[in-house]
Amino acid sequence: MRAGKGKPYSLQLDLSEELGPESSLHIHHQNSCLSGRVWCIRDVCGVFCVFFTWLLILYAEFVVVRVILYSHPSKLFAVIHGLIFQGLAFLAVSSHLRTMLTDPGAVPKGNATKENIQRMGFEEGQVIFKCPKCCSIKPERAHHCSVCQRCIRKMDHHCPWVNNCIGEQNQKFFVLFTFYIGLISYHSLFLGIHHFITCIHGDWKTCTVYSPPATVVFILFLLFEGLLFALFTSIMFGTQVSAIWYDETGIESLKKEEAKWVRKSRWKSIQAVFGRFSISWFSPFSALPGTHGKTHGYLFSV
Ligand SMILES: [Zn+2]
Numbered sequence: 156m157r158a159g160k161g162k163p164y165s166l167q168l169d170l171s172e173e174l175g176p177e178s179s180l181h182i183h184h185q186n187s188c189l190s191g192r193v194w195c196i197r198d199v200c201g202v203f204c205v206f207f208t209w210l211l212i213l214y215a216e217f218v219v220v221r222v223i224l225y226s227h228p229s230k231l232f233a234v235i236h237g238l239i240f241q242g243l244a245f246l247a248v249s250s251h252l253r254t255m256l257t258d259p260g261a262v263p264k265g266n267a268t269k270e271n272i273q274r275m276g277f278e279e280g281q282v283i284f285k286c287p288k289c290c291s292i293k294p295e296r297a298h299h300c301s302v303c304q305r306c307i308r309k310m311d312h313h314c315p316w317v318n319n320c321i322g323e324q325n326q327k328f329f330v331l332f333t334f335y336i337g338l339i340s341y342h343s344l345f346l347g348i349h350h351f352i353t354c355i356h357g358d359w360k361t362c363t364v365y366s367p368p369a370t371v372v373f374i375l376f377l378l379f380e381g382l383l384f385a386l387f388t389s390i391m392f393g394t395q396v397s398a399i400w401y402d403e404t405g406i407e408s409l410k411k412e413e414a415k416w417v418r419k420s421r422w423k424s425i426q427a428v429f430g431r432f433s434i435s436w437f438s439p440f441s442a443l444p445g446t447h448g449k450t451h452g453y454l455f456s457v
C-alpha cells in the first residue's frame with residue numbers, strides 16, 4: 156500500500172504483530188435498519204435534523220399550494236407552477252432519502268485481522284494503514300467518521316441534514332439533493348414575491364383563502380426560508396461540484412492534504428461520481444455508481 160508519516164487515525168501495522176481481540180469482526184447495528192437490510196445511522200441529532208428538513212419542505216408545500224396557488228386568479232399559472240413545484244419537491248425528497256439510505260462507502264469493520272492481511276498477499280513488514288477505532292484496513296482516501304463509527308471511502312463530510320456521511324457512493328445523490336432544494340427555494344422565492352405584487356395591486360380578500368395578515372405572515376416565513384436555503388444550498392452545491400471537479404474531498408481540502416492519490420482528469424472525476432453523461436445525471440433513482448478506477452475488491456469483501 157503506501158508508506159507515510161502517522162496520520163491521526165492511521166497506524167503502522169507490522170504483520171509480525173499479533174492483533175488483539177478487538178480486531179475480530181463485530182456486528183454493530185449503529186448503521187443499519189430493518190435487520191441490516193437498509194443503511195441508516197442511529198444518531199439522535201441526525202434523526203431530528205432529518206425530520207426538521209421534511210417539516211420545512213412540508214411548510215413550503217403548504218404555503219405554495221394552499222396559500223399562493225389555490226386562490227391564484229389565473230388557473231393556468233396555478234396549474235403550471237403547481238406541477239413544476241411538485242415535480243422538483245418530489246425529486247428533492249427522493250434525493251434526500253437516497254442520500255440518507257445509501258451506504259456512503261463504508262469499509263468493512265474489523266477486517267484488519269492477521270489472516271485477512273495474509274490472505275490479501277501483503278508481505279511481512281509492508282506498511283498498511285489500520286483504523287484503531289473500527290479495526291479496518293484503511294484504503295487510500297478513507298477517513299473515520301465518529302458519528303457513523305465507520306471508515307468511509309472518499310469521505311467528504313458528515314451531514315446531519317441527511318443523517319449520513321457523504322462519501323464515494325452517495326455523493327451524487329447529495330449533489331442532487333442540494334440542487335433540487337436550491338431549485339424549490341428559488342421557485343418559492345419567485346412565487347412568494349409574485350403573489351405579493353399581484354395581491355398588493357388588487358384586493359387581498361379575493362387573493363387568498365386565509366385572512367390578509369395570516370397570508371402575509373405565511374408568505375414572509377416562506378420568503379425567509381426560501382432565501383436562507385437558496386443561499387445555503389447554492390454554496391453547498393458549488394462546493395461539492397468544485398470538490399468533484401478538482402478531485403479533492405472536503406476533508407482533504409480542509410486538512411490541506413498533499414495529493415498522494417493520482418488526480419483524475421476533470422471529466423473522469425465527474426464521471427466517477429455521476430457516470431456517463433445522460434438524463435440519469437439528474438435522476439435520484441439511477442443505479443449506484445460502480446467502483447471506478449483501481450479496484451481493491453478484497454478490501455471490501457469481508
Ligand atoms: Zn475507522
Ligand SMILES: [Zn+2]
Nearest residue numbers: 300303313320
Ligand atoms: Zn458519518
